[in-house]
Amino acid sequence: MRTSFLASGFAAALAAGGASAAPVLQDLTTWLSAPEPETELQSGGINVTPQSVDMGGNGYRAYVSPVPVVGDWVMAGQMRAYSDDDTMGxxxxxxxxxxxxxxxxxxxxxxxxxxxxxxxxxxxVEETGGVAATIFEDAANFWSLNVVYDFEVSSIGGILSFSFADSANPGVAVASGQATPGRSTDGQVGVYNGSNNTVFSNITIDRAPSTTVVPLPAGLPLLTAGLLGLAAFRRRGG
Structure with missing residues (x-):
């Protein structure tokens, strides 16, 4: 009975150590317009509501969070191109x-x-000091006009992953990829429009996803060793 009680406490401690924050719906009126990451231009129209940003006029623009992310994180939301055939991202x-x-x-x-x-x-593409390099490419994969895509991008343990799925068929990626960048994934995150007309909406950020490796609470390694020793002792009939 005592072993069971201690094991339960151990499991609870592990659960507490691995707790995560929930995704937070972003108020996009607090985000910042910035130079588009490829051309460094800011042009075209922009219309912002708390949960959406519409970048039109075949313009170029980034729209980024005011508070940087650090470590492991996940950003998710939706995007839809409603005119032209250029870049959203x-x-x-x-x-x-x-x-x-x-x-x-x-x-x-x-x-x-x-x-x-x-x-x-x-x-x-990662770019540092104006020097850009492709670290992932799926050259024959294109978006379709007026389709709402669910997007998710994450950085977990330094590995960058993304997926795009048709919102009519959620969870089934139509485009996805993974890479390990040479530069840190810390910093501002957001969306961008490259000579296109795009609406981004319902953006969430999880700054402590459940896949984060959380350090064990102090003393827990000793508790673990003690539990293993106690279990072995009881199996021997002690």
């Missing part, structure tokens, strides 16, 4: 237009021009 590790990581997705009429060779379809 996500940005992270954002310092400015020359220092960032971007996940771009084009509709068949654009490309990422700051890398050589140009990237097409869907890509991850």
């Amino acid at each position: 996500l940005v992270l590790s954002y310092g400015d237009g020359s220092n960032n990581i971007r996940i771009g997705w084009e509709g068949g009429g654009d490309w990422e021009s700051e890398v050589s060779p140009f990237a097409n379809g869907v890509w991850i």
